[in-house]
Amino acid sequence: MFLPDFDYHAPETLAEACDLLRDLGPSAKILAGGTDLLIKMKHGLVTPRAVISLKALDELKTITHVPGRGVVIGARATHNDLVNSPVLHEHFLSVSEAAHKMANNQIRNRGTVGGNLVNAIPSADLPPILIALDAWITLVGSNTSRTVPLHTFFTGPSCCVIDPVDEILTEIVLPDQPTTGSTYLKFGLRRSGALSVTGVAAAVTMDGDTIVDSRICLGAVFPVPVRAHDAEDVLRGKTWSDELLAEAGEAASCCALPITDIRGTAEYRLDLVRVLTKRALKRAITEGHV
Amino acid sequence: MSDTVKQDYAVIGKSVPKIDGREKVTGAARYTADLKFPNMLYGKILTSPFAHARIISIDTSEAEKIPGVRAVITHKDAPTLKYGISPARWDENIFCIDTVKFVGDKVAAVACIDEQTCYKALAAIKVEYEELPAVLDPLRATEEDQPQIHPEFVRNINAEIHQDFGDVEAAFKEAHYVRTDTFVGNRTYQTPIEPHTATSMWDGEKLTVYSSTQSPHYFQYYIAREFGLPMGDVRVLKTYVGGGFGGKLEPTGLEFGGAILAKITGRPVKMFYDRAEMFAHNRGRHRQYMTITSGVDKDGKILGVHADFVMDGGAYTSLGIATAYYAGAMLTLTYEFDNFRFDMLRVYTNLPACGAQRGHGAPQPRYAFEAHLDNIAKDLGIDPMDIRILNARRPNTTTPNEFLVNSCEMKACLEKAREMSGWDEKKGKLPKGRGIGVATGSFVSGAGYPIYRTDLPHAAAMIKVGEDGTSATLYTGATDIGQGSDTVLCQMAAEAMGYTYEQMKIVAADTETTPHDFGAYASRQTLMSGAAVKQAGEEVKTQMLETAAEMLDFPTVDLDIRSGKVFSPGNESVTLTFEEVARHFFVNRGPLVGKGSYTPPKLGGKFKGAAVGTSPAYSFAAQVSEVEIDEETGEVNVLDVWDVHDCGTVINPALLEAQVHGALFMGLGESIWEEVKFDDKGRIANPNLSEYRIPTAMDMPVVHSALVDSYEPAGPWGVKEVGEGATLPTMGCFRNAIFDAMGVSINSLPLGFEKVWRAMKEQREEGAAE
Ligand SMILES: Cc1cc2nc3c(=O)[nH]c(=O)nc-3n(C[C@H](O)[C@H](O)[C@H](O)COP(=O)(O)OP(=O)(O)OC[C@H]3O[C@@H](n4cnc5c(N)ncnc54)[C@H](O)[C@@H]3O)c2cc1C
Secondary structure: OOOOOEEEEEOHHHHHHHHHHHHHHHHHHOOOOOOOOHHHHHOOOOOOOEEEEOOOOOOOOOOOEOOOOEEEEEEOEEEEHHHHHHHHHHHOOOHHHHHHHHOOOHHHHEEEHHHHHHHOOOOHHHHHHHHHHOOOOEEEEEEEEEEEHHHHHHOOEEOOOOOOOOOEEEEEEOOOOOOOEEEEEEEEEEOOOEEEEEEEEEEEEEOEEEEEEEEEEEOOOOOEEEEEEEHHHHOOOOOOOOOHHHHHHHHHHHHHHOOOOOOOHHHHHHHHHHHHHHHHHHHHHHOOOO | OOOOOOOOOOOOOOOOOOOHHHHHOOOOEHHHOOOOOOOOOEEEEEEEOOOOOOEEEEEEEHHHHHHOOEEEEOHHOOOOOOOOOOOOOOOOOOOOOEOOOOOOOOEEEEEOOHHHHHHHHHOOEEEEEEEOOOOOHHHHHHOOOOOOOOOOOHEEEEEEEEEOOHOOOOOHHHHHHHEEEEEEEEEEEOOOOOOOOEEEEEEOOOEEEEEEEOHHHHHHHHHHHHHHOOOOHEEEOOEEOOOOOOOOOOOHHHHHHHHHHHHHHHHOOEEEEEHHHHHHHOOOOOOOEEEEEEEEEEOOEEEEEEEEEEEEOOOOOHHHHEEEEEEEEHHHHHHHEEEEEEEEEEEEOOOOOOOOOOOOOHHHHHHHHHHHHHHHHHOOOOOHHHHHHHHHOOOOEEEOOEEEEEEOOHHHHHHHHHHOOOHHHHHHOOOEEEEEEEEEEEHHHHHHHOOOOOOOOOOOEEEEEOOOOEEEEEEEEOOOOOOOOOHHHHHHHHHHHOOEEEEEEEEEOEOOOOOOEOOOOOOOOOHHHHHHHHHHHHHHHHHHHHHHHHHHHHHHHHHHOOOEEEEEEOOEEEEEHHHHHHHHHHHOOOOEEEEEEEEOOOOOOOOOOOOOOOOOOOEEEEEEEEEEOOOOOEEEEEEEEEEEEEEEOOOOOOHHHHHHHHHHHHHHHHOOOOOOOEEEOOOOOOOOOOOOOOOHHHHOOOOOOOOOOOOOOOOOHEEEEOOHHHOHHHHHHHHHHHHHHHHHOEEEEEHHHHHHHHHHHHHHHHHHHH
């Protein structure tokens, strides 16, 4: 396995990066941590003639809380940046926890949240928790800038709405919200360096024991990360109980359409959705943090 | 208790730091792939994309035109003599001639000025194939309608074994209870960290190969044979090796192809496998299909055992004949019974060839037998620990297949494991979802016979004391592949010489500079290489004492040496340093050298296959594990493992414990995760470390490792093996713990989460149906 030859650019500003991307056209690829891109290039699955690294754009690496907007995560923040961010610990600890469940320490030091989203594989670990927390993202082009709710971003395995010849994902925004608890449960086949067989994120807004609202997002069981609306409907306005959460788990299975692959059968994944959904809800309700 | 001969040793029995620890930890150690030679070329092998196909034509002309390509070779450029590590079945060619037999079979090779050019050249070689139907299901391989893989092996039978000791039928008739169980193993791969590499170069008619090898000797022997060279004109040596576990015991296309490319180009050629190519080359664990029937009396005493197995050999023999024999032979060791029958078919399939992996053929049958024994214990209402203690082998006994067992503390291992693990407090009393299991294992301390027939000693060693006595160098063919044999053998040399470990140097595993040794396999080096080293050290010591006696004008018999000091017990005025004496020796008599060699006694019976499994000594082990099962997801969480070993005298406790941990790590992986999978075309679906899951540090349970007192009369200072034996109990132990936790029997490896989930689901559904 060998990286083929390519031109390498490391623009100093976002505008320059966007212009380069537009000028170089489809033969160029954005490089963040490279933990997905470089592997694909080594396998010959993508063969860009030019690679545009975002490494000089430090402004895309910050994680801050902007009152009135929410927590703004730069697309270049690494998984370990998410794991260690005091801002996330204060506002959305479950995002730090989810990031900690990814890959292994070496990869967490390199892989970025932006790469995880744009790469758009169904088993990616960050989309479920970010969708459950109602995240939206900003895509900047050479002459444009738009915001997209994350749950509408993914269009299929390895497909998303980003314009690959013009747009760069710059930030992920977790809006201030009434959510009282959230969590992400990952089921992998070993404790480190395992891709998800199934992942379930849940966010709940509780009023005492009453579930005012909830968002449940399933990973690795559908072509894209998918909201389990049926399960959310089961919960809305109800007083929580183990039975109710189990019912939500059953309902969540109906929202999944998993495939059988080397990591597990569809049948197993469906049952995992059921189990993980009720467990994630229980944690979100009882753990006491968002 | 064993007849322990305990002595106050100066060097052995201590956890001295590894002799190469510093180099490895600082990154200074240069592994084979790090070596660079002037003018060196890079070589790669083109392999078959089909599991079974006829080669119609190979056109290398386009590849040859690519700038930077220095040679392109096929079978036309290579000797056609068939090779293989099992002399009973030479069935492999350097490059395929008529047909390719698995995805990954060798078709051509290139040598280029850099690695990148190699890939371009490989892509430019045009091979026309006619795809043939392939044998992918080992259980169907012998059927009439299946394609024939090797014309000379009818119905794809590579080896057929029928061994019968005592009278199994009579034992079953007499038995209170007879039970049959069937289990299926998994294809696993050794997964050494370091990929295979070989750099070959010629100097006139002499070939030198730096290889990442477990046995320079077998490489030298088979490379010389293949090219018709005298062994003296083939030098094989290694630098550091990053693990082998059985997968680096035989020369590969890297050595054979590399030698040809180096000859044609007149330049050194470095060849290597990447991770996927390692999986394709394989030589890993065979998948075995194991049916076991046992008869026991009403107390659970085993009266007779019948093992009826099939193993998937893959496309070539590799070391598989021995594997096939080991599979049955080692079943007789840990428990005593007189009647044993073993039937085995090793079949060819169009899949990568299997060979020897840590524990050789024994771990899967051991899993099957330990699971089977727990089933029997459950049926009879006997505690699994009790049934094992009842049947445990005793010292100075002979197995039905005529293995002589000297030291054996099987019972003590079980009793200690029982106590350490709190077995009696836990068995049957753990909360739902938790379980505890026990299993045993035993392994050879070196094979009684070498892989090919020869009367060479199994090990030899030479020690040269430095001229001024401030250092001594051990020359040994023993092969350190990470396990620490260089360290242990230097400890042994220093002990035997009366010297210090810190002053020892070592030159090892180089067929030109070091004396012959068969290398690192069959857990042989501590006992066998150690015996040769001890003899060499004692020869140095004798000469030292004679010289000291001369210098002091004192009777030799009243002198001794220890830790570099010559002294007379009881006479404190008499002292000389090792340096003084050694220097005196050199000045007056020339080099101070000691030599040693080791040949095991004649072992084993007269029946066919009697040699496999013989050994001067056997290790014994008991393992207990406690697991926690997630009842809804099937996730298996191994909480604690207690490993109690009878491995004779311990030379280096830290290295011993490292072997136990390492073996357990591998056993854990094979038990729960590891399995090479194929698609319906015979292509490996997971030739990478992402989907072929070996455990990580995060997955390791708490390991409690302990020893029982034991002394092996056949080993130097009473030593036995530990390296492979510790892998044996693990799979059965986990299966039994899961059985205890959930009452479900997982009858195939690995004991993966989904499999456990499914078994529990089926159990629930059956429960509901009743
Ligand atoms: C050993 C290993 C284990 C892994 N384990 C996990 C795991 O457990 N869970 C998991 O979810 N993933 C895992 N991954 C996948 C990977 O690490 C993550 O998806 C990671 O987040 C990718 O980020 P990156 O910065 O490395 O992306 P890159 O490889 O740099 O880029 C990925 C893709 O996104 C595009 N891109 C990147 N940033 C931007 C941007 N700002 N704007 C527009 N396009 C962009 C690139 O062009 C490319 O197409 C693993 C990978 C490896 C190698």
